[in-house]
Structure formats: C-alpha cells, structure tokens
Amino acid sequence: MNSIFGSPELLETLKEHMQLEQYAKGDIIENAGDVSKRLFFIKKGIIRVFYRTAGREICCHFAKENEILTGIDSFFTGKPTIYTSQALETTECYSLTKNNLDWVFDHVEGMDRYGRIFMIEAYSELVERYNSIVSMSAEERYEDFMNKHSDLLNRVPLGYISSYLGMKQETLSRIRSKQN
Amino acid sequence: MNSIFGSPELLETLKEHMQLEQYAKGDIIENAGDVSKRLFFIKKGIIRVFYRTAGREICCHFAKENEILTGIDSFFTGKPTIYTSQALETTECYSLTKNNLDWVFDHVEGMDRYGRIFMIEAYSELVERYNSIVSMSAEERYEDFMNKHSDLLNRVPLGYISSYLGMKQETLSRIRSKQN
DNA sequence: TGTCGTTTTTGATCTAGATCAAAAGAAACG
C-alpha cells in the first residue's frame, strides 16, 4: 500500500498538489456519513478506521506513516462512507482532493498504473484477512498479526487491535499472557 | 459484477475477441498453481471457486450465468493462483485471453472505466462478506445468503455453501431444519 | 426397480471464545 513512497520524484510532483494537515490525538479525520473528499498520504502518526454495527465499533484498518488512507467505498464512488477515521497519535498527512487527483491522473505519468495496483493490493490484503478469519484460530490470527504489524502493539490500544482481529479484548489479553 | 451484460453493443464487440468454451459437470477450469490466462463471461451454468488450507477446501466464490469470473490475484499480476475453479453444471462461457483484453482496453470505448468499476465492485463485495463473518451469527449469515442468492441453494451442494458461509455443513443443515 | 455412491440430516458430546464482573495497572491532569 505504500509503493508510491518508493518513487521520490512522483511524490514530489504530487506534493505540489497536496495540503499538509495536522491532527491531534483523538481527532476525527472523516466521519461516517461524510462523502470522502480526500486521499491522505500519512507523513507521521497513526490512524484507525472503524465502523459501527450492532452497537459495537469494529476496527477494520490501521494506517500509519508512509501509507495511504482513503475511503475506497466513498472516495471513488461519491457515496457517503460508513467508516470513521481517527488519529491515535499526533498525526500529519498530505491530503489530495478528488479534483486534484483527477488532474494528477491526467497529467502525471505512471499515475493510472499506480491506481490500478493500489486497488489490486487493497483487494489482496482484504482476501488475506478474510481467509485468516475463516481458517485460523484466534491465537493464530494474533501470531499472524504480530509477524506483520508487531510495531502497532505498542502504539494502539488493545481493544482496537482485538476488534481488528475479530475477537474480544479479554481473549486477546489471555492469548498474550499465555505466550509470556 | 455483471454490468457489462447491460451493454449489448459492448458485449457484441467483445465476443469477436472471445472463444466459446464448454465444460461438463465436475470439470476443472483452472487449477491452483496455474497462472490465470483467461477472463470468463459465463453464458450458462455455474462455477465454484475454492482453495485448500489446513487440509480443507474453502469455497470463496460462486459464479453463474451473466457473471464474470477471473482470478484477480493471478490474471492481473501474472502470479500463480491459489484458487481452483470447477464447473458444477454443464457450463458454457466466453473466454478472453489477457492479450485480447489488453487489445480491448486500448480499442474499445468505455472498457477502462468498466475495469475500474469491476475492481471496486469486487472489493465492495468482499468488504461485505468480511463484515458479515465478523459481526453476524451463522444463522444471520445464512439468512443474508438466502436473501441474496436463494437460487444457488438448489444448484449447489450444501457443503460448498456452508464453507462459503464459514460454517460446517452440519451447522447449516441444522439451521435449515430449524426454519422448516 | 434395486443397488451403490453421494449428499443431507440427526444425535451426542466437546471446546474455543464470548460474556459478565471485578481487580490491578497505567496514564492524564489538577
């Protein structure tokens, strides 16, 4: 999800069309019901994305520095999003409006290819998560998460991680203590 | 996933670049480990897509007449697929090779837009399935499935549907009998 | 129309993980 940062020239070109935004810990960046208007390149900090269902909040994504955040369900379709995104630390990100994105797609070489790859990567990531929840135990999912995102454990409250992993906080806590 | 069939002219143009293929019940169309070379427009019949993990087969998709089937993980990336697709009835489909698809993208008006929408639809569908498995009970998932795909129940063995829904066949059978 | 293989149902039991409740630890803030 971060290959664009591998191309410094492209990033520089993009930055000319982006605004730098600052969020404090706890700030809501976009709210459920909004139409997502911006795509974010996160410079520093961490954001959780969640939605509400059956009274609970379910966290479906964490995005941190050097990653891209956008509401795929809303940004590309123009429909209101069901997701809320919130800064979990002091967070800085470059934002790109949809208009500017369209301009970029028209004028910046390699951007359309990047867009397609972005979608395929997002899709593949989701497939993996789906499979993990269908075919792995809570303990295996935790280990898998640790292998991929161990850094998040110290930056994100346990309750958010447990809902991301599809289990209760108590269960995650017990799994952790079992492994010492 | 089937909006292309809503445009008869586009479909006609595409057909000139496609081959009609026939499969008997039980035939394997593409096997895990293959590199997916074709995109299919299903004319008639039904296909299940599954993968193997921890000794089990998990069904992740059904595709039927007027729908499109392709291994997104493989067709667009060129990597071997983990999925096997199998005809569950006598099935006819138009197939389009990757070379021909590239030609079509270059020469057929509206095709690139369709491609992007296809990806977004596929993504949204997966998001929904993910959410259903995280936040719904087995019974609710079954009801949800019935609302969307009740026709499949008579065409597809129960065991495939139960693995698609992330539950055991016995559980699905009990849920069904409970509802009479 | 009976036999064999496949698919579905039913029954008994077990278990991972949920739920409810409360204690223990950290962090924020006057």
Add this chain to the structure above:
DNA sequence: CGTTTCTTTTGATCTAGATCAAAAACGACA
C-alpha cells in the same frame, strides 16, 4: 504527587458452533 479516568488483566461461567459418528434420503445408472 494524589486522585480520577482509561486500559489491561484475571476469574467464573455460559454458549454457538465444531467434531465425531451413524442413520436417512436422494440420485444415477445397470
């Protein structure tokens, strides 16, 4: 610092759904 609030852990209990096993139902085909 001490108090208050948020986060994590621990304990006791409960339950949806898995597992194992076998019977019943269905379908294809000789």
